[in-house]
Amino acid sequence: MDVVVCGAQKPFVRGGAELLQENLVQAIAAEGHRVELVRLPVAWEKDRLFDSPLAWRLVPVDADLVIATNFPSYFVRHPRKVVWLLHQHRGAYDAADAAWSDFGPDDPAIEVQRLLSEWDNRALEEAERLYTISGVVADRLRDFSGLAAKPLYHPPPLAERLHPGPFGDYVFCATRLEANKRPQLLVDSLPFTQSGVRSVVAGRGELLDDLAARVRGQDLGDRVELRGFVPDEELVELFAGALAVVYAPSDEDYGYVTLQAFLAGKPVVTATDAGGVLEWVEDGVTGLVTDGSPEAMGAAIDRLAGDRALAERLGAAGRERVARLSWPPVVRELLGA
Amino acid sequence: MTLPLLGLALDRRPPESLVPLLVASYRWCVPSTIEAGAPEPAAVMATVASAGRVPAGRPLALWVGSAEEVGSAAAGRAAAILSDDPATVQAAGERGVLAPAADAAAGRSVVSPFVRRRLRWARGLPEAAVLEQAGDGWRWPGLAEPLADDLVPTAMACASAVAVTEPGRLLEAMAWGAPCVSDPGSAERVGAEADTHLLVGDGPGQRRRLAEELAEDQALASRLSWAGRRLVERRHDAGRAAMRLVELLGLRPTLPGGAVASARLQLGLLGTPSDAKIASRFAEATAWPSMR
Numbered sequence: 001m002d003v004v005v006c007g008a009q010k011p012f013v014r015g016g017a018e019l020l021q022e023n024l025v026q027a028i029a030a031e032g033h034r035v036e037l038v039r040l041p042v043a044w045e046k047d048r049l050f051d052s053p054l055a056w057r058l059v060p061v062d063a064d065l066v067i068a069t070n071f072p073s074y075f076v077r078h079p080r081k082v083v084w085l086l087h088q089h090r091g092a093y094d095a096a097d098a099a100w101s102d103f104g105p106d107d108p109a110i111e112v113q114r115l116l117s118e119w120d121n122r123a124l125e126e127a128e129r130l131y132t133i134s135g136v137v138a139d140r141l142r143d144f145s146g147l148a149a150k151p152l153y154h155p156p157p158l159a160e161r162l163h164p165g166p167f168g169d170y171v172f173c174a175t176r177l178e179a180n181k182r183p184q185l186l187v188d189s190l191p192f193t194q195s196g197v198r199s200v201v202a203g204r205g206e207l208l209d210d211l212a213a214r215v216r217g218q219d220l221g222d223r224v225e226l227r228g229f230v231p232d233e234e235l236v237e238l239f240a241g242a243l244a245v246v247y248a249p250s251d252e253d254y255g256y257v258t259l260q261a262f263l264a265g266k267p268v269v270t271a272t273d274a275g276g277v278l279e280w281v282e283d284g285v286t287g288l289v290t291d292g293s294p295e296a297m298g299a300a301i302d303r304l305a306g307d308r309a310l311a312e313r314l315g316a317a318g319r320e321r322v323a324r325l326s327w328p329p330v331v332r333e334l335l336g337a
Numbered sequence: 338m339t340l341p342l343l344g345l346a347l348d349r350r351p352p353e354s355l356v357p358l359l360v361a362s363y364r365w366c367v368p369s370t371i372e373a374g375a376p377e378p379a380a381v382m383a384t385v386a387s388a389g390r391v392p393a394g395r396p397l398a399l400w401v402g403s404a405e406e407v408g409s410a411a412a413g414r415a416a417a418i419l420s421d422d423p424a425t426v427q428a429a430g431e432r433g434v435l436a437p438a439a440d441a442a443a444g445r446s447v448v449s450p451f452v453r454r455r456l457r458w459a460r461g462l463p464e465a466a467v468l469e470q471a472g473d474g475w476r477w478p479g480l481a482e483p484l485a486d487d488l489v490p491t492a493m494a495c496a497s498a499v500a501v502t503e504p505g506r507l508l509e510a511m512a513w514g515a516p517c518v519s520d521p522g523s524a525e526r527v528g529a530e531a532d533t534h535l536l537v538g539d540g541p542g543q544r545r546r547l548a549e550e551l552a553e554d555q556a557l558a559s560r561l562s563w564a565g566r567r568l569v570e571r572r573h574d575a576g577r578a579a580m581r582l583v584e585l586l587g588l589r590p591t592l593p594g595g596a597v598a599s600a601r602l603q604l605g606l607l608g609t610p611s612d613a614k615i616a617s618r619f620a621e622a623t624a625w626p627s628m629r
Contacts, residue, residue, distance in 0.1 A: 048618070049615075050609075050613075050614070050615035050618075051615070051618065054600060054603065054604070054615060054619065058596055058599060058600055058603065093451065096455070105455065105458055105459035106459070108614075110452060110455050110456055110459060111613075112614070113451075113452050113455060114446065114447075114448055114452045115608070115610075115613055117449045117451065117452055118447050118449075118607065118608045119607045119608070119609075121447075121449075121563055122606070122607055122608065123607075125567075142556045142560070143451075143555050143556050144449070144451050144555075144559060145449070145563065146449070146556075146558075146559030146561070146562055146563040146564070147560075147563070148560075
């Protein structure tokens with residue numbers, strides 16, 4: 001079968017969506033199909049928001065089947081269109097009130113939201129089958145668009161290489177340093193710990209300077225290591241040697257970090273508003289769920305530092321929970337095989 | 338754009354309920370006769386009685402009066418089967434086209450429950466607001482008097498839910514994408530199914546209670562909003578029915594201007610108003626370039 005995977009391209013930005021699209025292409029090829037990844041540039045701000053969706057309506061995509069992933073790639077027209085939705089334009093929907101969204105309570109902005117929701121429904125309804133990457137994304141689609149979709153879970157990047165290791169003396173956080181990932185929650189929680197546990201943060205992003213300032217301001221220089229970009233080999237070992245992983249983004253779509261932590265046999269400390277992370281982290285079973293305050297996060301870290309048997313038990317349960325995630329069933333479902 | 342000819346063999350005058358569809362079809366094709374000496378039509382629309390006069394080899398749209406006629410010999414060779422009876426159209430399967438009595442969707446943009454909430458918030462209106470068609474008029478929360486008639490469409494476009502008991506107004510509310518509650522008779526008249534397109538209650542009290550519950554349930558409201566709008570488009574929108582007919586007859590016109598015309602068509606099909614920002618950006622991008 002000839003398959004085209006469609007995705008949006010935000011020039012100079014690379015994150016979970018790009019990794020998913022590339023890994024999906026590899027997984028489809030591994031099943032013996034011809035497959036290509038097609039991307040068109042997208043602009044997120046509302047004045048240019050519809051340019052890319054309109055472009056997707058017009059480009060010819062010759063294949064036996066197309067798999068559209070994120071906004072606005074699902075505007076592609078094809079008689080056999082399958083949508084595996086990573087997210088709609090979150091700034092116009094569930095995150096409309098977030099500080100980074102440019103949708104205010106003014107008539108022009110609301111009309112853009114109205115038109116976008118109509119366009120979205122028409123394009124998504126064309127799909128032969130409609131899937132989402134997580135239950136959280138399916139819930140959003142149900143609540144905002146009134147459309148039903150089936151969550152289809154997939155393994156994270158590095159799934160084959162991640163492995164358990166000794167429970168070390170640091171908590172680990174690997175994430176893009178951006179507002180919605182809230183990496184500052186880890187830094188801010190450390191002054192509230194009694195155990196003196198260290199932390200290692202891997203990742204780049206616009207919040208790097210802010211994080212460094214927080215570390216200096218709270219005199220945490222000897223307890224927080226901001227590693228910046230970390231190669232894959234090193235990342236795998238950082239997961240393997242951690243006591244636990246701290247990951248508390250704001251209403252995450254899916255959250256690869258959670259799954260990577262579990263594959264390394266580590267429990268995850270998170271927050272009640274972390275979205276897709278909570279589909280995996282069950283309080284006291286595979287990790288610890290807090291209210292997201294620095295005090296509560298610090299207490300959760302201390303609890304694991306003081307009871308390594310608990311950390312091992314939660315980490316093992318997490319590893320068991322993700323053990324069956326693999327690409328071949330995902331590919332078969334998407335291709336209708 | 339060169340429009341194809343649609344030959345008409347509808348006896349002396351077309352059935353009354355076919356007229357809106359016929360009028361809407363004229364955007365895509367030009368009516369003509371099938372008399373000897375007339376130009377050859379690209380397709381023909383006929384009744385069962387007149388189908389015998391239709392030359393062989395021309396795509397045929399057949400107007401049928403009953404489900405029995407769907408099994409006739411004429412229907413066997415038809416590319417499209419037209420009726421004003423939903424059950425007959427359903428019996429015709431993929432070839433069926435329902436002739437709507439009106440254009441209920443025209444001029445009414447779908448407003449989803451999420452956007453309705455943003456509209457109410459922006460205007461300082463109640464977080465949840467049920468619009469109710471009562472004995473003395475349309476009732477809006479907090480107002481002692483019924484709404485003035487000219488405000489009803491605005492209220493329909495921003496209410497959390499609408500309780501309505503008149504089939505025409507029910508269609509209007511669903512066209513706006515309002516999550517609706519109605520009575521069994523009105524729902525049946527417009528072809529709406531309970532729990533699929535709207536909620537149904539027997540008396541005013543029950544309908545009000547259902548509407549209040551619907552106003553608090555965004556998932557259900559979103560589902561009914563979109564399903565209701567699509568029902569209006571599928572069964573009460575002559576423009577979309579005409580496009581379906583043109584497609585079944587293979588009369589899809591070749592648009593001049595290639596991609597530009599295709600883009601314009603896509604903008605229309607996606608529901609884009611002519612004053613939308615994307616419409617002006619598109620016009621700007623495809624305007625005559627400045628010469629250097």
